[in-house]
Amino acid sequence: MGRGAVLVEVGSADEALSLALWAREARVPAGEIVPAAGTVLFDDVSDVDELGTRLSDWDPAAEPATGELVEIPVGYDGEDLADVAEHWGTDADGVIERHADIEFVVAFCGFSPGFAYLAGLPSELAVPRLDTPRTKVPAGAVGLAGTWCATYPTASPGGWRLIGRTDARLWNAGREQPALLPPGTRVRFRPA
């Protein structure tokens, strides 16, 4: 696609993450390696042929590298908590118990700096987006959309169903690692 960029399609977000982590570790010739829901974008590629050769070494069946575990304290008082409870056929305590019991993995980031798409919610707990997105979701909000979970690093518009809020600093441009949750990070939410 275009010159100096290659979009690799894989089967799932898991595979995309696995390929992106492998490629970063293997230092393939690309300035940007961007995993997403079912693809990995290699951009600023100096040598497309060499990249292709290198990527053929990737084994999709290989166990992906395990990232650092980060614990996020959450006050479960989101505006859509009752709504989500209804979708899940439980009550607020039931949502908290299930949500805090899952070990999520950051599949990819996007939307805004440090906004991490967390995979791990089973498909039977998928919740639809809001019909009308909120014009402002506060920083630290914890939301669900489909089978994704995310925490908003900065205030922004958003259509995710909000179940809680955290004080964790998800984005800090002054840190050497500005994003608290880069792709591959394992995440657990702890009721605060």
Added chain:
Amino acid sequence: MTATLVVEEAGGLVTVQDRGRVGLAHLGVPRAGALDGPAAELANRLVGNDETAAVLEVTMGDLAVRATEAVWLAVTGARCPVSVEGRACAHGEAVWVPRDGTARIGPPESGVRAYLGVSGGIAVEPVLGSRATDTLAWVGPPRVVVGTELPVGAAGGAPAAHDAPRPPRPGPLRVDPGPRVDWFAGDALEQLCATAYTVTPASNRIGLRLDGPPLERVRDGELASEGMVLGAVQVPPDGTPVVFLADHPTTGGYPVLAVVRADDLWRCAQLRPGDEVRFARG
């Protein structure tokens, strides 16, 4: 002693820009950087800087800066009036500003974005390896407003008296096929290249938004979010294309029909609302 530029007037959007930050797209950070890269590089060459030095990007506005020490300045990009201490100066040439002198640039007569280079470069503190301001998420130095004080680095090379003017490149924006051509009707690329589009006022540093007959999709539903490249011609459900520029989101969920060649992107920085745009296969 190194100078400071004190901003006395600032109309329109004024930001600090360099070549932008790379390597952070996987964290959701846009690259940012001067939208008209060649103009920013020219401004730097004219005042004796490395081409990577930071400059000011002035969008459809005017700007007055006072230099606390003598400096060389150069204004490039959109054609606009330039004066120092009230005396008209040339656009696209190095001009000397005495200590405490004020340089002024007026609204452009043609084009959109003017670049102000200063000997030594704008030396604000870099953020994540770059001095560029991203307007999507506001990563980087804050927007330049009246009262902003911009430190200037130590001058390096000798200023060039003049530089070869950029070759005019009328003609269409050259494109390569994008990754989702198959989401559109079979002749969508041909249609893209046969249509005269109009630049809309919603265009900004994130994207050049175009109006024209809608491009027809053959696939419904949502595309799962995927990485986006600079110059991507993304087509939202209304069928009118958007060319992604420096502050574009790093991932997106609308299909990309084509990608504008990097060499042609600077022209997108200088197109005004109402201007006609055409595409051609590269």
